[in-house]
Amino acid sequence: MGITIIGTGHHVPGKPVPNDALSRVMDTSDEWIRPRTGIAQRHFVAEGEGVSDLALIASQRALKNAGLEAEEVDFIVFATMTPEFIFPGSGGLLGAKLGIPRIPALDIRQQCAAMPFGLQVANGLIETGAARTILLIGADAHAGFMPWDDWDVLTGDADGPVSDEAYERGTRHRGLAVLFGDGAAAMVLRHVDPPRGFLGAELHTDGRLFDRIYIPSGGFRSRPYFTPEMFEREEHIPRMQGRDLFKVAVTELSRCVRSICEKVGVSLDDVDWFIAHQANDRINNAVRQALKVPAEKVPSNIARYGNTSAATIGILLDELRREGKVREGQLVCFFALGSGLNWGATLVRL
Ligand code: UT7
Numbered sequence: 001m002g003i004t005i006i007g008t009g010h011h012v013p014g015k016p017v018p019n020d021a022l023s024r025v026m027d028t029s030d031e032w033i034r035p036r037t038g039i040a041q042r043h044f045v046a047e048g049e050g051v052s053d054l055a056l057i058a059s060q061r062a063l064k065n066a067g068l069e070a071e072e073v074d075f076i077v078f079a080t081m082t083p084e085f086i087f088p089g090s091g092g093l094l095g096a097k098l099g100i101p102r103i104p105a106l107d108i109r110q111q112c113a114a115m116p117f118g119l120q121v122a123n124g125l126i127e128t129g130a131a132r133t134i135l136l137i138g139a140d141a142h143a144g145f146m147p148w149d150d151w152d153v154l155t156g157d158a159d160g161p162v163s164d165e166a167y168e169r170g171t172r173h174r175g176l177a178v179l180f181g182d183g184a185a186a187m188v189l190r191h192v193d194p195p196r197g198f199l200g201a202e203l204h205t206d207g208r209l210f211d212r213i214y215i216p217s218g219g220f221r222s223r224p225y226f227t228p229e230m231f232e233r234e235e236h237i238p239r240m241q242g243r244d245l246f247k248v249a250v251t252e253l254s255r256c257v258r259s260i261c262e263k264v265g266v267s268l269d270d271v272d273w274f275i276a277h278q279a280n281d282r283i284n285n286a287v288r289q290a291l292k293v294p295a296e297k298v299p300s301n302i303a304r305y306g307n308t309s310a311a312t313i314g315i316l317l318d319e320l321r322r323e324g325k326v327r328e329g330q331l332v333c334f335f336a337l338g339s340g341l342n343w344g345a346t347l348v349r350l
Contacts, residue, residue, distance in 0.1 A: 002195025003126045004350055007066025007188035008318035011057035012181070012305060013049060016041040017154065022178055025148040025162050026170030033178045038281025042181025042306030044143040047151075050084035051139040052093035054184035058314075059098055059135055062186035065321075068133065070098045073188075075131035076105040077122050079114030079138045079310040081339065082145075083107070086218075086225075094137065104131075111213075112277050112338025114138045114310035116201055116346040119334065122189045123198040132190065138310030139184035145215070145237050146180075147173035169234065176240045179279070181306030185314020196329070196349040202260040203344035209248065213240040213339045238339075249283045249337045254290040256345045257335050264347050266331065268293055271347070273326055277336030278302040278312040287335075299325075309338065326350065 018041045019030035033039055045054065055078070063070055078091030089107025110117040118136050125131040148170045152158035161167070170177065217235035218226045230236065253276075261268055274297055276284045281300055288298045301316050308315060313334050320326035330350050337343035 002192050002197040003123050003189055004192050004197030004348060005187045005317070006190050006192065007062045007068065008186065008314065008321050009058045009061025009063070009065055010183065010185040010311070010315040010318040011054050011061065012043040012183040012308070012315070013045045013054060014043050016043055016304070019178070021154050021156065024153050024160055025150055026167060026174045026177065028174045028178055036280075036282065037179060038300060038302045039179065039306045040303040043183060045141040045182045049141070050090065050093070051080045051082060051141050051184065052084060052090045052097055054141065054182065055090070055094045055137045055139040055186060056097045058139070058184040058186040059094065059137065062135070062188050066188040068188060070100050073098070073100055073133050073135045074103055075125055075134045076103065077108060077118050077125075077134060077136045078105060079108045079110060079118050080140055081109055081111040081309055082140045082142055090139070091137070110338060110342040111340060112279060112307070112309045112312070113336045113340065113342035113344055114338070115277070115313040115334050116336055116344035117203055117342065119198065119346045119348065120201040120203060126189065126191055134189045136187045136189055137184065138312070138314045140309035140311055141182045142180040142309070143182060147177050147234070147237050173234070173237050175242050176238055179307045181308050183305055183308035183311040183315055185311045185318060187314055187317070199347040199349060200260055200264045201344055201346040202256050202263065203342070204252070204256070205340050205342045207340065209341040211239070211241070212245050212248065212341055213238055246280065246283060248341065249279065249343070250286040250290065252343050253283075253287045253335050253337055253345070256343060257287070257291060257333055260333070260345045260347055266347065270331055271333045272297070272330035273320070273332045274298045275313055275317055275320070275332055275334050277338070278305065278316065279307050279337070312336070
């Protein structure tokens, strides 16, 4: 069977928030952020806006791009680590908003590694005949865990300065807070004839490394699952061991990309594009150098969006397809690592 991506779309909310704006709410600067990460700006959802709202627009664009109506979708796979509710997941909310309630919606939570996992799940569902046309979503809205309250000062709508206490809180979490931005991407997957498409995936999960990036509180080990004390301890904000994650990402992703190419029987030279999760340009450059792959084959858009978690790969793929760079028939390797830790690489003939 040949199962491939026949349509893509993406959406980011609101106006871009440049690095300099973050220095109004914490001790950071464009000079620190840009050379260390490649990030120049990011977008944030508005209060009350959730991932299914972002995903709705991305999905409509992807369906239009595929030349399909929403009614032709018979399965939703929705990847996010920032759902509207602890339960239910956001997939069903998207189905209702798209006007296709009652079709099955599977929520997956592989965080930043969502797309290699999501592509394998979607491929499996079509292979077994459980689905014919899948909408695969990656969407995240991180605004809710940012360590500041003064959104008006951040956006320049209020003068500031913020209180010393707020500034110190922001600064305590600056290593994390500067990285993330909000957005959604959608892919439409279907069987194509003559067959081409999904060639294989190599996926890994290592729960021993869960504390490299995770949210300490707001979980059901605790009674109740969220308390005012947790909030006081700032445990709704993720903890991240950035340096360690960086090293694991470079080592494991290079190994994984090499390994999936060997398994499928293609050389690194045969791959037209390496479409990587956008966590940090320096991670992807180090992977690229380890694999001795030319820079032009490893595109980046992190400067404009930051790390949009589950959405990065889909946003980048959509931009490259719309620019006419990534084309039908080309071989693409998607790779990503995220909280879990989960990581993986997937080869797809578009
Ligand atoms: O999607 C998956 C999740 N995340 C990742 O994959 C992240 C992987 N890791 C990284 O990208 C990098 O580790 C970071 C960009 C997060 C951090 O870069 P780093 O070079 O590892 O910096 P560091 O955390 O070791 O901090 C270096 C210095 C420290 O100051 P001192 O102790 O040397 O005085 C930090 O306090 O930079 C300081 N610092 C900042 N300064 C200004 C940390 N964050 C900031 C900031 N602005 N935002």
